[in-house]
Amino acid sequence: MPKISTDTLWEQAASEVKGRESGSGEEEREAAxxxxxxxxxxxxxxxxxxxxxxxxxxxxxxxxxxxxxxxxxxxxxxxxxxxxxxxxxxxxxxxxxxxxxxxxxxxxxxxxxxxxxxxxxxxxxxxxxxxxxxxxxxxxxxxxxxxxxxxxxxxxxxxxxxxxxxxxxxxxxxxxxxxxxxxxxxxxxxxxxxxxxxxxxxxxxxxxxxxxxxxxxxxxxxxxxxxxxxxxxxxxxxxxxxxxxxxxxxxxxxxxxxxxxxxxxxxxxxxxxxxxxxxxxxxxxxxxxxxxxxxxxxxxxxxxxxxxxxxxHRELKDPATDPQYGEPQIDAMRAQKDQELEQYKRNAAKSWKALELET
Known part of the structure; x- marks a missing residue:
């Protein structure tokens, strides 16, 4: 594994992955x-x-x-x-x-x-x-x-x-x-x-x-x-x-x-x-x-x-609704998609109901 010369988390994670892919990362990590x-x-x-x-x-x-x-x-x-x-x-x-x-x-x-x-x-x-x-x-x-x-x-x-x-x-x-x-x-x-x-x-x-x-x-x-x-x-x-x-x-x-x-x-x-x-x-x-x-x-x-x-198991929260992981833009888009999904479900239910009446 290459010598880590950065303080950023993502570059350290990338170096970790490269070490694993090389197949010889463990011995190098121990040496380091x-x-x-x-x-x-x-x-x-x-x-x-x-x-x-x-x-x-x-x-x-x-x-x-x-x-x-x-x-x-x-x-x-x-x-x-x-x-x-x-x-x-x-x-x-x-x-x-x-x-x-x-x-x-x-x-x-x-x-x-x-x-x-x-x-x-x-x-x-x-x-x-x-x-x-x-x-x-x-x-x-x-x-x-x-x-x-x-x-x-x-x-x-x-x-x-x-x-x-x-x-x-x-x-x-x-x-x-x-x-x-x-x-x-x-x-x-x-x-x-x-x-x-x-x-x-x-x-x-x-x-x-x-x-x-x-x-x-x-x-x-x-x-x-x-x-x-x-x-x-x-x-x-x-x-x-x-x-x-x-x-x-x-x-x-x-x-x-x-x-x-x-x-x-x-x-x-x-x-x-x-x-x-x-x-x-x-x-x-x-x-x-x-x-x-x-x-x-x-x-x-x-x-x-x-x-x-x-x-x-029942007490675990949904990560999407946990405020400590909030992302305003992503949450707004998620709310919009949830509304679209609910509308789609209602329209689909009406279509199936109409089909059942016709048959």
Whole structure:
């Protein structure tokens, strides 16, 4: 991929497409310091606000309608190429998970990271959101890494092997509980958002949520951080994790396992022995039928926080009527065409009615 020497979004997108068409774009993008980050999670969970704060952008936040793209740049040093992070944000909660096929392709799997934002103030929706979104990403990664997909995109045997290696990320031999984990195929960061509202929940409820997310993040060999856009200290820690995925910077050494405080856990610093057993008082764990440890924790968690039915599909707005995407000239032409269509329907109805009377 050619060296990017412009700040415009469209020229960067054009360069990205050219790199994909050449069939050798991934290695060149890695050499140029380019990474891809997919941000997804709870609907209205604060994904956009967190992203803007991590990029040091003072902008008004707008609801993410579907899948939005932006980018971040960071200078390595004086007169050196800048690192570029391609940032994709999926809106709509779990309802638009099919759109993960756009940012997850055979050519960028090796440079991809995932950030899952979960709204701590809505614990009844937390597990369902996490399960559906991570499942959708895993499914898409499997398709992107299949030999048929890589061959279709012009990847040779060497690149196919590299993609498969990325999908089956191997942990260090000294990684805690290494043989008991199911590592996520790509680097994963779980962010618990709205910690300020989370503190208003009862102590036992906070304990269940915190302990469960500790288990899930360790099970997937992921990092975990609780944050709030109202806290500069928490956002600073969150930004460190984000910068590590987007630009390869150090995550720092801060770790907090205290359930009474915001959790800050780097991948590999927790263990099942420290986490302990699932937090339950009303359910006999021995009576639960579970296929694996993750399924067991799910059953215990949902006994404390029964999953709520969501209507995200019905709540999605029509982009054509959303004011944040308004275009006066286009909207005026659309209104005119809508009127013409309605008139055509009325005339057609009269014609069919007349034809029926004649016959």
């Amino acid at each position: 310091g380019e990474r891809n980050v997919l941000l997804l999670g709870s609907k209205t969970g604060g994904k956009t606000s967190i992203l803007l704060r991590c990029l040091d952008r003072d902008e008004m936040t707008k609801p993410t309608l579907a899948l939005e793209y932006t980018f971040g740049r960071r200078a390595r040093g004086h007169n050196t190429p800048k690192d570029i992070a391609h940032l994709w944000e999926l809106g709509g909660g779990t309802s638009l998970s099919d759109l993960t096929q756009i940012p997850i392709t055979p050519l960028n799997v090796r440079s991809l990271s995932v950030i899952l934002v979960l709204d701590l103030s809505r614990p009844n929706e937390l597990w369902t959101t996490m399960e559906r979104l991570l499942g959708a990403v895993q499914s898409r990664l499997e398709k992107a890494c299949s030999p048929q997909r890589t061959a279709k995109h012009g990847a040779g045997a060497k690149q196919q092997a590299s993609l498969q290696e990325a999908a089956e990320r191997v942990l260090p031999k000294d990684y805690p509980d290494r043989e008991l984990l199911s590592p996520f195929p790509v680097p994963l960061l779980i962010i618990g958002s709205k910690y300020d509202l989370f503190q208003e929940l009862e102590s036992e409820m906070r304990k269940v949520v915190s302990k469960t997310l500790r288990f899930v993040s360790h099970y997937y060999a992921a990092s975990l951080v609780f944050t709030s856009i109202k806290s500069e200290n928490l956002m600073s820690k969150t930004k460190s994790f984000f910068s590590h995925l987007a630009f390869g910077l150090d995550r720092g050494t801060s770790v907090s396992l205290d359930p009474t405080k915001p959790l800050v856990i780097r991948a590999g610093t927790d263990s099942f022995s420290q986490i302990g057993s699932p937090p339950t008082t009303d359910v006999d764990i021995g009576s639960l039928r579970a296929r694996n440890p993750l399924d067991l924790w799910k059953k215990v968690y949902e006994s404390a926080f029964p999953a709520e039915s969501t209507s995200e």
